[in-house]
Amino acid sequence: MSVERVCVIGAGAIGSLCAVHLARRVDVSILVRREEHAADLNSHGLAVSGKSNFTSEVSATTDPGELPDFDLGIVATKATQMDDAIAPLHGRFPSAVFMTIQNGIGAEELMASYGDWPLISSVTFMSGIRHGDHHIEYELDTATWLGPYHPGAATLETAEEVGELFVGSGLKAEVLADVRPAQWSKLIFNHAVNSVAAVTDLPHVALYARKERRSDLGWLVEGLIDEGKATATAAGVKLFEDPWEMNVEAVTTGQTATEDYAHVPSMLGDIRAGRRTEIEFISGALVHEADRLGVDVPLSRAMYQLVRARDRSYDD
Amino acid sequence: MRIGVIGCGAVGSLFAAHTAQLDDVEVWVYDVSAEHVAAINEHGLRLTGVAEIHSRPTATTDPKALPSLDFGIVATKGMFTRSAIEAVADAFADGAVCSVQNGVGNEEVIAEYVPRVIRGTTFPAGRVTAPGVVQFDTAGATWIGPFEPKPASMEEVEQLAALLTLGGMETIPLRDARGAQWTKLIFNAASNALCSLTQMPHGRAASNEQVRWVMDRVIEEGKEVAAALGVEMEKDPAVLLEESIPVALDHKPSMLQDVLARKPTEIDQLNGGICAFGDETGVATPMNRSAWYLVKGLEASWKLEEA
Numbered sequence: 001m002s003v004e005r006v007c008v009i010g011a012g013a014i015g016s017l018c019a020v021h022l023a024r025r026v027d028v029s030i031l032v033r034r035e036e037h038a039a040d041l042n043s044h045g046l047a048v049s050g051k052s053n054f055t056s057e058v059s060a061t062t063d064p065g066e067l068p069d070f071d072l073g074i075v076a077t078k079a080t081q082m083d084d085a086i087a088p089l090h091g092r093f094p095s096a097v098f099m100t101i102q103n104g105i106g107a108e109e110l111m112a113s114y115g116d117w118p119l120i121s122s123v124t125f126m127s128g129i130r131h132g133d134h135h136i137e138y139e140l141d142t143a144t145w146l147g148p149y150h151p152g153a154a155t156l157e158t159a160e161e162v163g164e165l166f167v168g169s170g171l172k173a174e175v176l177a178d179v180r181p182a183q184w185s186k187l188i189f190n191h192a193v194n195s196v197a198a199v200t201d202l203p204h205v206a207l208y209a210r211k212e213r214r215s216d217l218g219w220l221v222e223g224l225i226d227e228g229k230a231t232a233t234a235a236g237v238k239l240f241e242d243p244w245e246m247n248v249e250a251v252t253t254g255q256t257a258t259e260d261y262a263h264v265p266s267m268l269g270d271i272r273a274g275r276r277t278e279i280e281f282i283s284g285a286l287v288h289e290a291d292r293l294g295v296d297v298p299l300s301r302a303m304y305q306l307v308r309a310r311d312r313s314y315d316d
Numbered sequence: 317m318r319i320g321v322i323g324c325g326a327v328g329s330l331f332a333a334h335t336a337q338l339d340d341v342e343v344w345v346y347d348v349s350a351e352h353v354a355a356i357n358e359h360g361l362r363l364t365g366v367a368e369i370h371s372r373p374t375a376t377t378d379p380k381a382l383p384s385l386d387f388g389i390v391a392t393k394g395m396f397t398r399s400a401i402e403a404v405a406d407a408f409a410d411g412a413v414c415s416v417q418n419g420v421g422n423e424e425v426i427a428e429y430v431p432r433v434i435r436g437t438t439f440p441a442g443r444v445t446a447p448g449v450v451q452f453d454t455a456g457a458t459w460i461g462p463f464e465p466k467p468a469s470m471e472e473v474e475q476l477a478a479l480l481t482l483g484g485m486e487t488i489p490l491r492d493a494r495g496a497q498w499t500k501l502i503f504n505a506a507s508n509a510l511c512s513l514t515q516m517p518h519g520r521a522a523s524n525e526q527v528r529w530v531m532d533r534v535i536e537e538g539k540e541v542a543a544a545l546g547v548e549m550e551k552d553p554a555v556l557l558e559e560s561i562p563v564a565l566d567h568k569p570s571m572l573q574d575v576l577a578r579k580p581t582e583i584d585q586l587n588g589g590i591c592a593f594g595d596e597t598g599v600a601t602p603m604n605r606s607a608w609y610l611v612k613g614l615e616a617s618w619k620l621e622e623a
Contacts, residue, residue: 196613199513199610199613200613200614202614202616202617203617205616205620215583215584215588216609217610217613219609220610220613262620298533299606301529302530302533306513306530309514309516310515
């Protein structure tokens with residue numbers, strides 16, 4: 001196949017970063033939820049600042065029926081909104097390949113329940129900050145790892161083509177034959193860091209890796225990561241990177257080394273804004289997987305439940 | 317007879333105001349708040365709410381102003397125990413000092429500075445509403461007993477209990493007051509920490525299935541540590557928790573009040589205390605430890621915002 005038309009579904013931070021970059025090389029359409037968002041993108045284009053600086057023309061719509069045909073669909077909604085976004089695509093775009101880029105695990109299975117498109121799994125470490133609907137700041141230009149989803153039908157060659165498109169448009173990407181080890185590394189990292197942030201209101205800072213005093217938070221983060229690793233082992237996944245090392249590196253190198261930077265993990269951002277968190281797809285998915293495999297994860301379960309208690313969207 | 321109340325916040329004020337009503341007892345109050353001390357000396361100490369009391373203890377911010385005292389009642393927050401008792405220790409060179417603070421570990425600190433120590437647990441609660449004025453919210457009993465490593469005599473314990481009871485604060489003398497202390501400790505560790513982390517009031521948190529699961533584990537671990545120490549519980553904290561839901565449905569435990577006001581919490585003396593005794597007795601306390609880390613993390617988030 002040849003990727004010449006891309007559709008980005010969901011234009012939050014990650015979706016916007018994909019769209020603005022890829023639009024330099026191919027035609028990009030964007031599916032969003034809000035009319036104003038679509039109108040704003042159609043009249044102003046999409047601007048990126050920070051690690052990249054340019055503006056791209058894109059075509060946006062809120063109506064799935066209006067989407068032009070595409071070769072690659074990038075599903076970049078929050079995990080919590082994926083179901084609503086994908087349902088209208090059921091039975092359409094039979095020649096497209098879809099790539100999921102959500103946090104956590106389970107997005108590919110959800111895609112597979114709506115169609116038999118070839119699927120590409122991915123896990124991204126880039127981050128962005130939205131400044132309104134048509135301006136995205138490219139914050140961390142870390143790589144996106146992608147590869148064919150097994151047992152889907154996307155080939156490694158297709159994944160390589162998508163990887164080249166990413167790199168050619170100014171993003172960082174690495175193509176892997178099996179993304180699960182990377183996905184699980186990020187899942188465990190996200191589970192530990194996001195759940196602790198969502199409960200303590202503390203951004204991801206050096207304290208997350210500190211184990212000097214007996215009451216230092218690093219001990220809990222390590223405990224959560226150890227439970228995650230035990231679950232990965234039971235699932236037969238050999239991790240791509242040690243999530244503890246990822247945690248240490250995130251708070252000791254680059255921009256995150258100073259507390260001024262104080263990265264606010266997405267789940268804490270959601271709690272602060274009163275939005276539904278991705279807890280089910282991150283800590284929830286991990287705890288359920290551990291239950292299925294018979295791995296005891298008491299600390300992870302406690303964090304999962306405390307975030308749910310803090311997530312006001314569960315109130316009714 | 318001379319009594320000194322060390323730390324005159326809400327709980328200290330309850331003890332000071334009640335005992336200062338007694339004719340043959342001279343009550344001294346030591347507190348670091350100059351405003352509160354000046355108000356007490358000028359207008360007396362006033363309790364409103366459960367009991368209306370107006371009495372006149374002598375207050376000071378200067379530890380050297382304290383005369384030699386027969387009994388001490390330490391009611392500071394746990395993180396100020398050491399600095400407070402260190403400052404006033406001379407006044408108790410021949411006195412017995414009783415802690416009525418939250419959590420565990422305070423008596424151990426007090427024993428480093430004075431010869432005879434009394435272990436205490438108190439249920440009455442209130443809040444300072446203005447300098448010299450305290451709202452008395454909840455009545456309840458106080459349990460006291462000799463602190464074994466450096467004990468006051470049982471006679472002294474009984475004398476203090478009789479005096480407090482006569483002043484209007486029902487106090488029960490016990491040979492072993494650990495059961496009462498650990499009952500309240502474990503109950504508080506579950507309620508205070510989890511209400512603080514979820515920002516839910518007591519009864520709402522305890523009746524939320526998600527939160528209760530964590531509370532139940534905090535309680536189970538606490539009971540295991542108490543059992544390893546040979547402490548016989550006064551009452552099962554799990555039962556106490558269940559019974560407290562309707563009466564304290566929207567009550568904000570003191571730690572949640574501290575968290576909302578962004579003041580340092582007593583987590584070290586509560587869940588941290590359970591962990592410390594767990595380490596000593598070889599009992600694993602992962603859930604108390606997690607609550608301890610998380611509240612410490614929460615406190616750290618305020619410093620970050622100030623920076």
